[in-house]
Amino acid sequence: MAKKKHKQKSKLGMAPGSLVFTGQQKMAQVDISVIHYSEDHVEEKKPKTTEEVISLVKSSNGVTWINIDGLHDERSIEEICTFLAIHKLSMEDILNVGQRPKLEEYRDYVQAVIKILTIDPDDISIEYEQISFILKGNLLVTFQEKTGDVFNSVRTRIKEKKGSIRRKGADYLLYALLDTVVDHYFLVLEDFGEKLEDLETELLENPDKSTLNKLHSLRRETLLLRRSIYPLREMIGHFEKLDEPLISNEIKVFIRDLYDHTIKVIETIEVLRDMTSGLLDLYMNSASNKMNEIMKVLTIMSTIFIPLTFIAGVYGMNFTNMPELRAQNGYFIILGVMFVVFIGMLIFLKRKKWF
Numbered sequence: 001m002a003k004k005k006h007k008q009k010s011k012l013g014m015a016p017g018s019l020v021f022t023g024q025q026k027m028a029q030v031d032i033s034v035i036h037y038s039e040d041h042v043e044e045k046k047p048k049t050t051e052e053v054i055s056l057v058k059s060s061n062g063v064t065w066i067n068i069d070g071l072h073d074e075r076s077i078e079e080i081c082t083f084l085a086i087h088k089l090s091m092e093d094i095l096n097v098g099q100r101p102k103l104e105e106y107r108d109y110v111q112a113v114i115k116i117l118t119i120d121p122d123d124i125s126i127e128y129e130q131i132s133f134i135l136k137g138n139l140l141v142t143f144q145e146k147t148g149d150v151f152n153s154v155r156t157r158i159k160e161k162k163g164s165i166r167r168k169g170a171d172y173l174l175y176a177l178l179d180t181v182v183d184h185y186f187l188v189l190e191d192f193g194e195k196l197e198d199l200e201t202e203l204l205e206n207p208d209k210s211t212l213n214k215l216h217s218l219r220r221e222t223l224l225l226r227r228s229i230y231p232l233r234e235m236i237g238h239f240e241k242l243d244e245p246l247i248s249n250e251i252k253v254f255i256r257d258l259y260d261h262t263i264k265v266i267e268t269i270e271v272l273r274d275m276t277s278g279l280l281d282l283y284m285n286s287a288s289n290k291m292n293e294i295m296k297v298l299t300i301m302s303t304i305f306i307p308l309t310f311i312a313g314v315y316g317m318n319f320t321n322m323p324e325l326r327a328q329n330g331y332f333i334i335l336g337v338m339f340v341v342f343i344g345m346l347i348f349l350k351r352k353k354w355f
Contacts, residue, residue, distance in 0.1 A: 016088075016089065016092070018092065019074045019077070019078055019088075019091055019092060019095055020074065020095060020096075021071050021072050021074055021095045021097075022095065022096045022097055022098060023071065023072075023097035023130075023145055025070075025072040026070070026072075026145055026146035027069060027070040027072070027146055027147060029070065029073075030068060030069065030070035030072075030073045030076055031046075031068075031069040031070060031147055032046070032047050032048075032053055032066065032067070032068050032069070033045070033046055033066075033067045034046075034047060034053065034056050034057075034064065034065070034066050034067075035064070035065040035067075035155070035158060036056075036060050036061070036062060036063070036064050037062055037063055037065075037158050037166055038061065038062030038063065038166065039166050039167050041062075042158055042159055042161075042166070044159075050076050050079040050080055053066060053080055054079075054080070054083050057083070057084075057139065060139075062138065063138045063139075063140070063169060063170045063173060064138065064139045064140070064170075065140050065141075065142070065158075065170070065173060066080075066139070066140070066141045066142070067141075067142045067144070067151075068080070068141065068142065068143050068144065069144050069145075069146060069147040070144075070145070070146065070147075071094065071095055071097070071143060071144075071145055074095060077091065077094060077095065077143070078091060080141070081094070081134075084109075084134065084136060084139070084141070085108075086109065086111075086134060087106060090104065090106070090111045090134070093111065093113060093132065094132040094143045097129075097130040097145060098130075099113045099130060099132075100113075100227075100228075100231045101113060101114050101115060101228070101229070101231045101232045101235045102231065102234075102235055103235045103238045103239050105238075105242060105246065108136060108137075109134055109135060109136035109137075109246075110133075110134075110135040110136075110174075110242065110246050110247070111132065111133065111134055111135075112132070112133040112135070112174070112178070112235065112239070113130060113131070113132050113133075114130075114131055114133075114178065114181055114232065114235070115128050115129065115130060115131075115228045115229070116128075116129045116130075116131055116149065116150065116181055116184065117129075117184070117185060117188045117225075117228075118188070119188050119191045119192060125217070125221060126188065126192070126221050126224070126225065128224070128228060129144065129145050129146065130145060131143065131144050131149070131181070133174055133177070133178075135170055135171060135174050135246070135247075137170065137245075138169055138170045139170060140170040140173050140174055140177075142177065150180050150181060150184040151177055151180060153180060154173075154176050154177055154180055157176070168250075168251070169248065171246075171247045171248055171251050172251050172254070175251055175254050175255060175258065178236070178239075178258060179254075179258050179261070182232075182258060182261045182262055182265060183261070185229065185265045186264075186265065186268070189225075189265065189268050189269065189272065192218075192221070192225075192272060193268075193272060193275070195218065196218060196272065196275050196276065196279065199211065199214055199215060199218065199279060200275075200279055200282065202214075203215075203279060203282050203283050203286055204282070204286070207283055207286045207287060207290075211283065212283060215276070215279055215280060215283055218276055218279075219276045219277075219280065222269070222272055222273050222276045223273075225269050225272070226269050226270075226273060229265060229266065229269060230266060230269075232262050232265070232266070233259070233262050233263065233266060236255065236258055236259045236262050237259060239255055239258075240252055240255040240256060240259060296354070296355070300349060300354055300355060303345065303349065304342060304345045304346070304349075307341050307345065308338050308341060308342060311334065311337065311338055311341070312338070315334055
């Protein structure tokens with residue numbers, strides 16, 4: 001069943017840089033976490049106010065990752081971004097959740113915007129959440145609409161010192177988070193593909209109007225997927241071309257691998273799009289075949305009853321001078337003739353392989 005879509009708040013007529021959260025409030029209050037780490041130590045804190053966040057940033061050493069869940073509190077977002085000297089247009093992009101995936105390069109920081117996808121196991125709809133990243137030196141700030149993400153594996157790598165993430169800077173952390181999001185796309189697309197396969201089975205067995213509604217919903221979701229992920233290729237390509245000090249050269253080899261994963265995601269979406277179009281054709285063919293079967297049965301019945309109707313019509317005429325009209329057993333003879341004609345028509349149509 002399709003979910004009701006909520007309209008975004010309009011910013012029509014407002015000046016550029018106006019800070020208005022355009023999405024739906026998904027949390028009662030903003031939840032902030034701060035992780036400091038270096039090769040030798042890691043520390044995680046949960047500040048309650050923006051003043052505590054600013055204090056932690058001032059006293060930080062190594063890499064600092066600030067994660068902010070909940071964008072409805074424009075004032076808190078503005079205070080943190082103002083302290084970090086983030087441009088007003090960047091703040092606007094953070095609060096405007098209708099952005100396409102992109103990467104913006106400023107004088108001393110980089111902003112990235114990406115969509116994270118979740119699919120309802122009991123429905124065919126996909127939920128989209130916007131995540132914004134601000135990379136500034138050894139500081140990375142992530143802005144999310146709600147609590148719950150796919151970054152737990154990265155947090156575990158940081159806390160348990162797995163891999164090389166603790167030995168590298170915030171630019172590698174940004175790469176790791178983007179890579180996690182792209183890898184999660186494969187899981188979502190796999191579930192989406194399974195729903196398409198289930199629908200294909202339903203189309204082959206017993207297509208009906210509800211099947212067509214599901215098919216149209218899947219087709220719409222495929223178009224939304226394409227629109228939300230297709231710009232990712234351009235974004236990752238721009239990410240690779242950034243120069244130092246925004247991003248170190250040793251990270252670019254990892255970004256090229258991320259670019260390859262992005263291409264695979266886009267190719268998978270194109271395959272799903274073709275599958276959806278193919279399923280629509282399959283539905284039309286199934287409906288046409290079903291109609292042909294119905295018409296075939298009706299045609300066979302009509303073909304059988306045409307000679308019977310002719311015989312009944314002839315002997316239903318009320319002419320006085322009809323040789324068989326006064327025959328003693330004429331009624332039974334005609335019934336017998338009609339039965340013989342009926343059996344003969346069945347044998348004839350069977351030999352013609354009409355049924």
